[in-house]
Every structure is written in structure tokens, then in C-alpha cells.
Amino acid sequence: xxxxxxxxxxxxxxxxxxxxxxxxxxxxxxxxxxxxxxxxxxxxxxxxxxxxxxxxxxxxxxxxxxxxxxxxxxxxxxxxxxxxxxxxxxxxxxxxxxxxxxxxxxxxxxxxxxxxxxxxxxxxxxxxxxxxxxxxx
Numbered sequence: 001x002x003x004x005x006x007x008x009x010x011x012x013x014x015x016x017x018x019x020x021x022x023x024x025x026x027x028x029x030x031x032x033x034x035x036x037x038x039x040x041x042x043x044x045x046x047x048x049x050x051x052x053x054x055x056x057x058x059x060x061x062x063x064x065x066x067x068x069x070x071x072x073x074x075x076x077x078x079x080x081x082x083x084x085x086x087x088x089x090x091x092x093x094x095x096x097x098x099x100x101x102x103x104x105x106x107x108x109x110x111x112x113x114x115x116x117x118x119x120x121x122x123x124x125x126x127x128x129x130x131x132x133x134x135x136x137x
Contacts, residue, residue: 001116012136017111020135021102022046024118024128028095031122057103064100067093094121
């Protein structure tokens with residue numbers, strides 16, 4: 001994350017940081033093509049300001065762990081000359097991790113980690129940065 005973006009997060013209110021993290025998560029989940037119904041439901045609940053149930057949070061944790069394992073397995077099985085899907089798996093794992101951080105109690109740490117994970121999930125970090133800056137305005 002850029003110094004400028006981190007400075008903006010530090011100056012933002014908790015609700016602005018939450019909105020920024022959710023904007024970044026939403027973009028990353030869409031980019032990574034995470035179509036799991038629980039993930040989409042959780043994003044909707046967070047964007048609506050609703051509480052997310054413990055079973056839904058646990059499901060996101062499990063999905064994140066599975067995505068990380070899939071990425072590591074695919075990465076280990078690849079050679080440097082071919083992408084056997086590990087880059088897409090990496091994007092999914094980072095998008096899910098971004099959501100997991102967004103599920104934590106709002107703080108500068110949880111918001112910045114969520115945004116960093118979302119940035120890692122996509123090819124174009126400027127697209128997420130623009131959404132974050134817009135959410136902080």
C-alpha cells in the first residue's frame with residue numbers, strides 16, 4: 001500500500017475505513033471470481049451494516065484456508081514457464097483473506113490489512129486505490 005493511501009486511512013474515521021475496506025474487498029472478490037454464496041452474502045451483510053453470524057464467519061475462514069492450500073499446491077506443482085491456475089488461485093485466496101480481515105472489529109490494522117490483501121488479489125492496484133480513496137472522501 002502506498003504511503004499516501006496509508007496516511008489517508010490513518011486520518012479517516014472508523015466508518016470511512018470500514019467503507020474503504022469493503023470497497024476493496026468487493027472489487028477483489030469480483031476480480032478473483034469468487035462466486036460462493038456465503039461470501040457474497042457476507043459482503044452484502046457487511047455493506048448493509050448488518051452483523052455477520054458466527055457460522056458465516058467460520059465458513060469464510062474455511063474457504064480462505066482451502067484457497068490458500070489450493071494456491072500452494074498449484075504453485076508447488078508448476079514450473080516457472082507455465083501458469084497452471086496458481087495465479088487465479090492466489091487471487092481467490094487473497095480476496096478471501098481481504099474479506100476475513102474486513103470481518104474483524106474495525107481498526108486501522110484490520111482495514112489496512114484488508115485493503116493490502118485486496119490489492120494483492122488484483123492486477124491493477126490503481127483500481128482498488130481509486131475505490132479506497134473515493135470511500136474515504
